Amino acid sequence: MTKTLMTTVAALALATAAMAEEVRVYNWSDYIDEALLAKFETETGIKLIYDVFDSNEVLETKLLAGGSGYDVVVPTGTFLQRQIAAGAFQKLDKSKLSNYGNVWDVIATRAAKYDAGNEYAINYMWGTTGLGVNVAKVKEILGPDAPIDSLSLVFDPKNAEKLAACGIHMLDAPDEVLPAALKYIGEDPDSADEAVIAKTEAALMAIRPHIQKFNSSEYINALANGDICVAFGWSGDILQARDRAAEAANGVEIAYNAPKEGALMWFDMMAIPVDAPNADAAHKFLNFILDAQNMAAASNYVYYANGNKASQEFLNEDVIGDPAIYPSEAALQNLYTKSPYDAKVQRTVTRLWTKVKSGT
Amino acid sequence: MRKWPLIAVPYLWLLLLFLVPFLIVIKISLSDAALSIPPYTPTLDLAAGWAGLRQFLSELDFENYAFLASDDLYWRAYLSSLQIATVSTVLTLMLGFPIAYGMACAPEEWRPTLMMLVILPFWTSLLIRVYAWMGILSTEGFLNNFLQWLGVIDAPLMILNTQNAVYIGIVYTYLPFMILPIYSALEKLDGSLIEAAEDLGCTRTKAFWLITVPLSRPGIIAGCFLVFIPALGEFVIPSLLGGSETLMIGKVLWEEFFNNRDWPVASAVAVVLLLILIIPIVLFQRNEQKQREAGK
Numbered sequence: 001m002t003k004t005l006m007t008t009v010a011a012l013a014l015a016t017a018a019m020a021e022e023v024r025v026y027n028w029s030d031y032i033d034e035a036l037l038a039k040f041e042t043e044t045g046i047k048l049i050y051d052v053f054d055s056n057e058v059l060e061t062k063l064l065a066g067g068s069g070y071d072v073v074v075p076t077g078t079f080l081q082r083q084i085a086a087g088a089f090q091k092l093d094k095s096k097l098s099n100y101g102n103v104w105d106v107i108a109t110r111a112a113k114y115d116a117g118n119e120y121a122i123n124y125m126w127g128t129t130g131l132g133v134n135v136a137k138v139k140e141i142l143g144p145d146a147p148i149d150s151l152s153l154v155f156d157p158k159n160a161e162k163l164a165a166c167g168i169h170m171l172d173a174p175d176e177v178l179p180a181a182l183k184y185i186g187e188d189p190d191s192a193d194e195a196v197i198a199k200t201e202a203a204l205m206a207i208r209p210h211i212q213k214f215n216s217s218e219y220i221n222a223l224a225n226g227d228i229c230v231a232f233g234w235s236g237d238i239l240q241a242r243d244r245a246a247e248a249a250n251g252v253e254i255a256y257n258a259p260k261e262g263a264l265m266w267f268d269m270m271a272i273p274v275d276a277p278n279a280d281a282a283h284k285f286l287n288f289i290l291d292a293q294n295m296a297a298a299s300n301y302v303y304y305a306n307g308n309k310a311s312q313e314f315l316n317e318d319v320i321g322d323p324a325i326y327p328s329e330a331a332l333q334n335l336y337t338k339s340p341y342d343a344k345v346q347r348t349v350t351r352l353w354t355k356v357k358s359g360t
Numbered sequence: 361m362r363k364w365p366l367i368a369v370p371y372l373w374l375l376l377l378f379l380v381p382f383l384i385v386i387k388i389s390l391s392d393a394a395l396s397i398p399p400y401t402p403t404l405d406l407a408a409g410w411a412g413l414r415q416f417l418s419e420l421d422f423e424n425y426a427f428l429a430s431d432d433l434y435w436r437a438y439l440s441s442l443q444i445a446t447v448s449t450v451l452t453l454m455l456g457f458p459i460a461y462g463m464a465c466a467p468e469e470w471r472p473t474l475m476m477l478v479i480l481p482f483w484t485s486l487l488i489r490v491y492a493w494m495g496i497l498s499t500e501g502f503l504n505n506f507l508q509w510l511g512v513i514d515a516p517l518m519i520l521n522t523q524n525a526v527y528i529g530i531v532y533t534y535l536p537f538m539i540l541p542i543y544s545a546l547e548k549l550d551g552s553l554i555e556a557a558e559d560l561g562c563t564r565t566k567a568f569w570l571i572t573v574p575l576s577r578p579g580i581i582a583g584c585f586l587v588f589i590p591a592l593g594e595f596v597i598p599s600l601l602g603g604s605e606t607l608m609i610g611k612v613l614w615e616e617f618f619n620n621r622d623w624p625v626a627s628a629v630a631v632v633l634l635l636i637l638i639i640p641i642v643l644f645q646r647n648e649q650k651q652r653e654a655g656k
Contacts, residue, residue, distance in 0.1 A: 057618035064399040064621065086395045165515075167499065174619070213521045214604050227500050343393065343621075350619045354433060358607040 023281035033301035071282035077114035096283040099290035107307035121269035123307025132238030149257040164210035167228030174353035236304035265335035389627035390420035456538030464546035521603035538583040545579025
């Protein structure tokens with residue numbers, strides 16, 4: 001919390017500093033090729049200040065406190081929708097986005113669930129939530145037929161118990177885990193019915209003792225170092241873990257699998273806060289990101305798919321050709337999306353999540 | 361009269377950086393959560409004048425405090441935080457007192473160096489030091505590799521992500537806060553008192569318990585406060601080193617604030633935490649003062 005406080009104070013101090021041509025971008029950690037940041041500065045002459053976060057909640061709190069001082073922020077779709085309702089964003093001026101034609105209609109249509117008419121945001125990256133597996137260790141424990149592409153790998157208490165000693169990490173994000181638990185027990189993952197959501201409690205409490213940690217960023221390193229066997233996490237993060245392990249040549253082999261029962265598809269959206277100090281420069285940054293080659297460079301670096309059709313010809317083969325990143329047409333049909341919870345359901349969900357995490 | 365500006369400085373400091381923010385937190389704790397910027401209602405509209413102020417006050421209530429009482433999560437978290445803070449304080453004292461005693465007994469020319477060594481870790485950021493512990497304690501970390509190499513254990517110990525890691529982190533981080541006040545109390549201790557006690561027939565151990573410990577009491581008390589209070593509301597250490605079962609009020613507060621976006625309930629949790637801290641401290645100090653007056 002001290003860190004958050006300090007960045008907030010720093011942001012406030014910066015906001016009142018001299019008004020040179022600057023743009024402040026607040027994005028997820030490990031989520032861009034940093035060479036792009038320097039490229040933006042040389043191309044536009046605008047000074048870019050780039051800060052990072054690792055949870056939607058931290059971003060949301062800054063936005064709702066007002067005066068965040070940022071010009072571009074990157075919330076996930078469900079959060080974006082609620083923040084639009086709270087009046088946190090300004091509409092995009094598409095006349096300033098000459099590269100807007102590069103947008104991939106398939107993704108824009110799906111993202112419109114959170115931002116009707118795509119008025120407030122552009123898609124940056126999208127991905128799925130699924131299983132990061134240390135293949136050798138898991139097969140050693142569960143046998144060669146280990147269900148490494150099924151939710152039962154972690155949601156079946158029998159499997160979770162056997163894998164516990166080796167280590168299971170799970171996202172500390174109820175918005176992502178509860179839909180998966182609902183899917184596993186055969187309910188609608190997008191349900192906002194409290195009675196239905198309550199059914200996940202038994203399923204999650206059964207596996208809770210076998211989960212080593214609920215955290216949304218540590219699993220990248222933990223997987224890559226071989227500290228844990230399974231992580232329920234975000235596709236690109238797990239693929240980054242795979243590559244870090246390969247670079248370190250430590251004999252750890254990581255694979256990402258979208259659960260065959262269906263995977264949650266999420267969208268990280270770039271938007272401009274209503275009180276952005278430099279909305280004009282923010283549009284320039286969005287237009288820079290919408291450029292096909294820039295967007296491709298970002299995806300090639302972070303191993304997430306993007307919402308930019310024109311960028312696809314510049315993507316490396318190990319990105320565009322990897323079905324874990326760009327699923328086939330049929331697999332795309334197997335992905336589901338989720339709507340945000342209202343305040344009352346959110347409280348139930350958080351309480352249930354606290355109960356799952358702490359056992360009380 | 362010339363003293364006034366000087367006395368005013370600490371009071372002004374407390375007023376601006378404690379009392380005013382605290383009043384704002386109390387105000388938010390009496391509000392209701394809302395989907396807006398800021399995410400609570402009502403907000404004071406000064407333009408509306410008296411009518412606006414009356415309207416504003418009429419919308420404040422104690423609902424959130426009633427809510428805290430309705431769910432056992434909150435008092436469980438308070439109790440668990442109290443337990444973790446108490447155990448950590450006792451452990452820190454048990455470790456810190458011998459170190460401080462050793463420092464005070466060391467030859468005078470060594471003492472500045474020893475003091476420097478105690479303070480040295482502060483030159484590195486807390487976050488980095490806690491991260492280092494993650495590297496030491498993890499299943500593939502230094503400690504487990506070392507113990508396995510020694511042959512003491514066969515399978516790696518699970519320390520990281522458990523309550524024990526939280527204790528290790530808190531004791532490590534707050535140890536200097538325990539050592540320094542005890543050291544400064546022991547350093548001032550008059551050695552001739554112990555000699556006198558021994559001359560009068562006390563054994564060394566007895567003289568330690570009858571003379572050294574009571575005379576270092578102010579240092580022990582200051583050290584315990586300096587460890588207990590921040591440990592109670594600790595957030596960074598349990599979230600990095602603790603596992604899913606570590607329930608602390610700092611985490612609950614974080615969840616109310618960030619996950620539920622319920623600033624009013626989060627503020628109520630913070631106000632109750634402060635009351636839990638302030639009431640025993642005030643009672644304790646009053647007791648101390650009474651004893652001091654009785655001593656005179």
